[in-house]
Amino acid sequence: xPLPPSRLTREKLASWLRYYGDLDLGSFYRDxxxxxxxxxxxxxxxxxxxxxxxxxxxxxxxxxxxxxxxxPSLFEAAERREGETLPIIQEDLGECTRCKLHRHRTKIVFxxxxxxxxxxxxxxGPGHDEDVQGIPFVGRAGQLLTQMVEAMGLCRDDVxxxxxxxxxxxxxxxxxxxxxxxxxxxxxxxxxxxxPKVVVCLGNVAAQTLLGTNKPISHFRGxxxxxxxxxxxxxxxxxYLLRNPAAKxxxxxxxxxxxxxxxLTPRKR
Ligand code: SF4
Numbered sequence: 001x002p003l004p005p006s007r008l009t010r011e012k013l014a015s016w017l018r019y020y021g022d023l024d025l026g027s028f029y030r031d032x033x034x035x036x037x038x039x040x041x042x043x044x045x046x047x048x049x050x051x052x053x054x055x056x057x058x059x060x061x062x063x064x065x066x067x068x069x070x071x072p073s074l075f076e077a078a079e080r081r082e083g084e085t086l087p088i089i090q091e092d093l094g095e096c097t098r099c100k101l102h103r104h105r106t107k108i109v110f111x112x113x114x115x116x117x118x119x120x121x122x123x124x125g126p127g128h129d130e131d132v133q134g135i136p137f138v139g140r141a142g143q144l145l146t147q148m149v150e151a152m153g154l155c156r157d158d159v160x161x162x163x164x165x166x167x168x169x170x171x172x173x174x175x176x177x178x179x180x181x182x183x184x185x186x187x188x189x190x191x192x193x194x195x196p197k198v199v200v201c202l203g204n205v206a207a208q209t210l211l212g213t214n215k216p217i218s219h220f221r222g223x224x225x226x227x228x229x230x231x232x233x234x235x236x237x238x239x240y241l242l243r244n245p246a247a248k249x250x251x252x253x254x255x256x257x258x259x260x261x262x263x264l265t266p267r268k269r
Contacts (some may be wrong), residue, residue, distance in 0.1 A: 089189045099182040106179040107134030109210035111162030120160045124205040136161050141238040153267045162243035203237030222254045
């Protein structure tokens, strides 16, 4: 005897779900077992006690973060101090001459934004425009970063933006190890005070400095790491995107992970 249409539809659906389960694609659906039971009809399975769908937890890679500072005073600087604030750190930095980069700079670029930001972007170091204005990410790459922040449904004042080193290297060269070692404790102090939920490293230098690794960013871009109570994710620097616009999709995918974690919704166009 032919099956009634409603029963036929339920059996077809249950069969499709078993097929997806066999392909190991079950997780794309809410819960293929519960769904299959529901599809088979109320007589064959009780309703689930709780919603079946749970967002799978994002994988977190635990890394040992090596101190990058040299000497006891700089090491101490990496830890949060009682009563520490961003203005105190900036005052400590002063008109810094601790490394050779001070010779060529116009202005120290300390950092800008919300001192209680949930999201901090860390770049490499100031370029020409930043050196002139004393503000991070204001050149072409900075404008792209601003667009990225706005696409996330935020504005620059919502986040905090800073760099590993505070003075522009000559000809925008990559900062040298001794310069990073000397300047980065101030970055660590900034991050300790802000205590953001997420730190996004923009480019190799920021990622390698904070994760204490020599591996290129391509090895761990888009992955979550634990970082001193925050989550850290590395993505490409906006300057790289200006040279390689095709990589924008990968960066946007990384930022979507951050948005999901922070509960942000993209700005409507
Ligand atoms: S780069 Fe950092 S450590 Fe070097 S002079 Fe500038 S502020 Fe000081």
